[in-house]
Amino acid sequence: MHKGTLRQILLLTDGCSNTGEDPVAMAALAKEQGMTVNVIGVVERNELSERGVTEIEGIAEAGGGISQVVYAKQLSQTVQMVTRKAMTQTIQGVVTKELQQILGEEKEIEDVEPDKRGELMEVVDDLGETMDLEVFILVDTSASMKNKLPMVQEALIDLSVSLQSRTGNNEFTLYSFPGKRKDVEKLINWTPHFDSLSNAFKKLSTSGVTPTGPALQEAIRLMLKRMKKRGSDDEGIEFEEESSM
Numbered sequence: 428m429h430k431g432t433l434r435q436i437l438l439l440t441d442g443c444s445n446t447g448e449d450p451v452a453m454a455a456l457a458k459e460q461g462m463t464v465n466v467i468g469v470v471e472r473n474e475l476s477e478r479g480v481t482e483i484e485g486i487a488e489a490g491g492g493i494s495q496v497v498y499a500k501q502l503s504q505t506v507q508m509v510t511r512k513a514m515t516q517t518i519q520g521v522v523t524k525e526l527q528q529i530l531g532e533e534k535e536i537e538d539v540e541p542d543k544r545g546e547l548m549e550v551v552d553d554l555g556e557t558m559d560l561e562v563f564i565l566v567d568t569s570a571s572m573k574n575k576l577p578m579v580q581e582a583l584i585d586l587s588v589s590l591q592s593r594t595g596n597n598e599f600t601l602y603s604f605p606g607k608r609k610d611v612e613k614l615i616n617w618t619p620h621f622d623s624l625s626n627a628f629k630k631l632s633t634s635g636v637t638p639t640g641p642a643l644q645e646a647i648r649l650m651l652k653r654m655k656k657r658g659s660d661d662e663g664i665e666f667e668e669e670s671s672m
Contacts, residue, residue: 431558431559432558432559432560432561433463433514433517433518433558433559433560433561434461434462434463434561434563434650434654435462435463435464435465435492435510435513435514435560435561435562435563436457436462436463436464436465436490436492436562436563436565436643436646436647436650437465437467437506437509437510437562437563437564437565438464438465438466438467438486438565438567438639438642438643439466439467439469439506439564439565439566439567439579439582440466440467440468440469440483440567440572440637440639441468441469441470441479441567441569441571441572441575442476442479442567442569442571442637443476443478443479443482443637444482444637444638444639444640445636445637445638446636446637446638446641447610447638447639447640447641447644448640448641448643448644449640450482450486450639450640450643451482451485451486451489452489452640453640453643453644453647454485454486454487454489454490454492454643455489455490456644456647457490457643457646457647457650458489458490458491460647460650460651462490462563462647462650463490463491463492463513463516463517464486464487464489464490464491464492464643465487465490465492465493465494465509465510465513466483466484466486466487466490466492466493466494466495467494467495467496467497467502467505467506467509468480468483468494468495468496468497469497469499469502469567469572469575469578469579470496470497470498470499471498471499471575480496482639483496486639486643491516491517491520492513492516493509493512493513493516495508495509499575499578500578502578502579502581502582503578503581503582503585503586504585505582506582506583506585506586507585507586507589510562510586510589510590511555511589514555514558514560515551515552515555518551518554518555518558519551556593556594556595557593557594557595558595559595559596559597559598560590560593560595560596560597560598561598561599561617561650561653562597562598562599562600563599563600563602563646563649563650564583564599564600564601564602565602565603565604565611565642565643565646566579566601566602566603566604566631567603567604567637567639568603568604568605568631568632568633568634569605569633569634569635569636569637570633570634570635572633573633576628576631576633577628579628580624580625580627580628583601583624584621584624584625586621587599587621587622587624588621590621591621596619597619597621598617598618598619599615599617599618599621600613600615600616600617600618600649601613601614601615601624601627602614602642602645602646603631604637604638604639604641604642605634605636605637605638605642607632607634610638610641610642610645611638611641611642611645611646614627614628614631615627617653
């Protein structure tokens with residue numbers, strides 16, 4: 428089995444998009460391109476509208492990822508949980524597809540006999556620790572996020588500490604939206620050095636509009652550009668030979 432690269436877009440937002448492309452459609456496009464879109468709704472009590480919750484859930488579902496609406500003070504643990512859970516879900520989905528090729532379309536991991544199922548889940552867990560991980564972090568900096576940004580910063584620093592325990596390589600890039608002159612603004616270029624997060628948030632300014640769809644579209648474009656530059660060696664998980672299971 429060739430251990431490829433897991434690619435995630437991690438979107439942190441507190442409200443409804445209000446300009447540009449449909450973010451749900453953009454998330455579906457990301458999934459088609461081999462990226463998982465995870466969404467965390469950062470809210471204060473009684474703040475998030477029903478439309479906002481629907482959009483958050485819709486983006487994650489279309490992007491094959493995990494969604495979670497959380498109060499700002501609970502954010503740190505949630506970011507770690509969502510990132511880890513999405514990694515496991517993505518790998519498990521690939522293992523299930525491989526099983527279906529070997530055993531038939533109707534088979535899933537749950538259908539395998541218990542002892543073999545345990546071995547499969549060990550493979551999933553091992554890949555979650557050893558595969559390379561690339562995370563494109565998109566932070567909503569619309570006006571209503573102003574007081575939440577310190578907690579977003581804290582959560583992302585905690586995430587970086589958590590990921591450093593993995594044996595696989597980790598890299599991330601950080602963008603905010605809306606940017607000063609464009610839909611998105613780069614704060615940190617791709618790097619394995621998560622300590623650079625500490626200073627990044629000092630550059631942030633808030634604005635009124637929330638171009639979530641255009642921000643996701645730009646994230647996809649930049650991820651594809653990076654994948655093309657790096658070649659096709661690591662474009663996802665590839666199974667080089669049939670499993671004995």
